[in-house]
Amino acid sequence: MTKQPNRPSSAFPMASSTTRAPPLFLPSIMLFLLLLLASSTHANTIVCNPNSYGDNDPFGPNRDDLLQELVVWLTPWAAGHEVYSVRPLTGTPLVYGHAVCRPGLVGDDCQHCLGYAATQMEQICGRSLGGRAAQGDDCRVRYEQYAFTD
Secondary structure (H helix, E strand, C coil): CCCCCCCCCCCCCCCCHHHCCCCCHHHHHHHHHHHHHHHHCCCEEEEECCCECCCCCCHHHHHHHHHHHHHHHHHHHCHHHEEEEEECCCCCCCEEEEEEECCCCCHHHHHHHHHHHHHHHHHHHCCECCEEEEECCCEEEEEECCCCCC
């Protein structure tokens, strides 16, 4: 009878290094980073003028008319999908605006992008005398109490 050498007993058998599975968290981290990168390229940017208008100031309705014109009626259907405008056509106070969609984002897609950006801007900026919003590189819209070019 031959005697076996003493081996340490273990409740957990040792696995060989060739059968070890990769850590499970590595693919999760890579997926998270890819999602973060993808979402950052289409991030919303909203900037508001710190000055505001009052309750009965005609700037508010003029701003609303301008944004509707830019978002719904003009920019999505204009050649180049870029429009500068001013409201009202007569009277005061004047509200100046600009809207643009990237090439290839046309018609309804441009209108939806601008609509979302304008809605977010209105919710965040409230009664601000100026604001701008961008949906990543897809579209942007801006209004101010003064003439400007972007």
